[in-house]
Amino acid sequence: MTPLPQNSLAQRAAERAARESYGRLVAYLSSRSGDVAAAEDALAEAFVAALRQWPVDGVPERPEAWLHAVAKRRQVDEVRRLVEGNRFTAEMQILADEMLPEIDEMPDRRAALLFACAQDGIEPGIRAPLMLQTVLGFSAAEIAAAFLLPPSTLSQRLVRAKARIKKLGVAFQIPDRSELPERMQAVLDAVYAAYTKGWADADNAAGADLAEEALWLGTVVAGLLPEEPEAKGVLALMLYAEARRAARINGGGDFVPLSEQDVSQWDAQMIHAATKLLIAANRDPGSGRFQIEAAIQSAQISRRLGGAASLDEIVQLYDLLALVAPSPVVMLNRAMAVAQRDGPAAALPLLDEVGRDERMMSYQPYWASRASVCAALDMHELAKAAFRQAIGLASQPAVRTYLQRRLDAINMT
Amino acid sequence: MKFLMTLYADEAKGAAIPAAEMAKYMEQMYAYRDALIKAGVFVQTNGLAPSTTACTVSTEGGQIRVHDGPYADTREQAGGYFIIDAKDPDDARLWATRCPAATWGIVELRQIVEHHSP
Numbered sequence: 001m002t003p004l005p006q007n008s009l010a011q012r013a014a015e016r017a018a019r020e021s022y023g024r025l026v027a028y029l030s031s032r033s034g035d036v037a038a039a040e041d042a043l044a045e046a047f048v049a050a051l052r053q054w055p056v057d058g059v060p061e062r063p064e065a066w067l068h069a070v071a072k073r074r075q076v077d078e079v080r081r082l083v084e085g086n087r088f089t090a091e092m093q094i095l096a097d098e099m100l101p102e103i104d105e106m107p108d109r110r111a112a113l114l115f116a117c118a119q120d121g122i123e124p125g126i127r128a129p130l131m132l133q134t135v136l137g138f139s140a141a142e143i144a145a146a147f148l149l150p151p152s153t154l155s156q157r158l159v160r161a162k163a164r165i166k167k168l169g170v171a172f173q174i175p176d177r178s179e180l181p182e183r184m185q186a187v188l189d190a191v192y193a194a195y196t197k198g199w200a201d202a203d204n205a206a207g208a209d210l211a212e213e214a215l216w217l218g219t220v221v222a223g224l225l226p227e228e229p230e231a232k233g234v235l236a237l238m239l240y241a242e243a244r245r246a247a248r249i250n251g252g253g254d255f256v257p258l259s260e261q262d263v264s265q266w267d268a269q270m271i272h273a274a275t276k277l278l279i280a281a282n283r284d285p286g287s288g289r290f291q292i293e294a295a296i297q298s299a300q301i302s303r304r305l306g307g308a309a310s311l312d313e314i315v316q317l318y319d320l321l322a323l324v325a326p327s328p329v330v331m332l333n334r335a336m337a338v339a340q341r342d343g344p345a346a347a348l349p350l351l352d353e354v355g356r357d358e359r360m361m362s363y364q365p366y367w368a369s370r371a372s373v374c375a376a377l378d379m380h381e382l383a384k385a386a387f388r389q390a391i392g393l394a395s396q397p398a399v400r401t402y403l404q405r406r407l408d409a410i411n412m413t
Numbered sequence: 414m415k416f417l418m419t420l421y422a423d424e425a426k427g428a429a430i431p432a433a434e435m436a437k438y439m440e441q442m443y444a445y446r447d448a449l450i451k452a453g454v455f456v457q458t459n460g461l462a463p464s465t466t467a468c469t470v471s472t473e474g475g476q477i478r479v480h481d482g483p484y485a486d487t488r489e490q491a492g493g494y495f496i497i498d499a500k501d502p503d504d505a506r507l508w509a510t511r512c513p514a515a516t517w518g519i520v521e522l523r524q525i526v527e528h529h530s531p
Contacts (some may be wrong), residue, residue: 148510250473362452376475395510400441 014054046070112172128194208379233290239274422518
């Protein structure tokens with residue numbers, strides 16, 4: 001990336017415009033051939049030039065036309081290089097003209113590109129990185145840093161995935177109504193998976209970057225699929241979480257749970273934006289997983305801010321979520337909502353039930369929740385064992401030290 | 414598949430850590446070991462004596478030579494290891510990210526190539 005000029009707002013605006021235009025051009029150029037890699041090659045230099053020039057000169061009036069013109073010039077140069085003796089002819093110009101389409105009639109095919117990245121034959125773990133690269137133009141190195149992967153490993157997997165898209169050979173299109181919900185879920189799952197990864201790595205800069213990129217992608221997705229309440233739902237959910245980022249880690253670098261966070265550190269603007277999205281999503285009948293999860297976040301946040309949401313309401317939302325998207329993690333969170341509503345004794349049998357799922361044995365939040373409930377019931381030995389297990393499973397230093405502080409508190413009683 | 418996790422840390426810095434704080438780190442390491450055992454992933458772990466007690470053996474001009482000190486003279490030294498038996502490389506990586514030693518040093522993860530005699 002180019003060095004930051006003084007006005008980083010201009011930098012960001014330019015970057016955003018460049019990435020938007022880049023995604024449009026990649027989507028358009030690859031929509032018929034399915035060859036994403038070739039489309040990216042054609043645009044690579046134009047994109048680098050844009051990120052260098054736009055923050056300084058301002059974003060051109062028609063960013064796509066600008067990128068298009070630079071990419072075309074590069075292709076002409078390429079053709080010229082190929083001609084023996086540097087004889088450049090009018091025929092060559094025509095040939096070059098055909099390689100990039102006329103910019104004025106270019107429809108926005110980015111939504112179709114998203115669906116192509118999240119189709120069946122593409123391994124789920126690579127879908128979000130693929131979208132970040134093809135739709136927003138992030139480099140493999142940037143994405144690798146955010147996903148905590150070696151760049152060479154990620155590059156190989158991206159190249160393989162693009163080859164796979166080409167081989168699957170489906171023309172890029174928006175799926176029809178019958179397939180749409182399932183295909184949509186795959187797109188939104190990928191965006192949310194990227195966000196939660198960035199959220200988990202809250203105490204390092206790479207995590208913050210990834211969360212921001214996922215939010216950006218979520219904004220683009222919600223804009224491209226304006227009819228889809230779940231696209232708004234996932235964006236609202238991410239914004240509610242992001243609004244609390246600063247409050248999650250205290251001055252000493254320790255993790256702070258929601259119930260103890262300093263609400264003055266929450267980003268009111270983001271919470272407001274999330275609430276607006278959630279209201280817009282709820283206008284449609286039916287609720288999907290992300291809408292319900294966003295509604296739970298909204299209720300939890302409003303309770304902390306002195307709002308009227310009741311604990312009953314939160315437990316009911318978890319019941320609904322368990323119907324729409326059953327998983328042991330949902331049941332775990334429901335049990336903790338019950339603990340809040342009815343006290344720890346009511347939650348313990350629910351946790352026992354959740355713990356029957358083998359996946360919970362290596363799931364850190366399960367042990368941390370169990371430890372909290374046992375501690376509240378003065379079951380010291382069980383609480384200590386559960387805190388130790390949670391410490392052994394923690395991968396973030398901030399969470400590990402938080403859990404250890406709680407364990408020490410029991411040891412001292 | 415088995416993996417070796419080698420834990421590197423700055424010995425000089427480690428020696429300067431107060432005993433109470435060190436006890437906390439050790440507690441985290443024991444919790445980590447127990448989580449590995451509970452998940453059925455654990456094979457073995459040990460700490461190593463200070464690298465100053467190491468010696469290296471090599472051949473120079475056809476002669477075996479023994480030198481005092483560790484092989485690589487780096488800022489961080491290997492101070493211990495875990496051997497784990499993970500489902501796949503991703504699972505092994507996940508366990509490596511949980512190793513508390515990565516907060517004060519470096520954890521190197523390498524697959525162990527197992528040879529089975531015919």
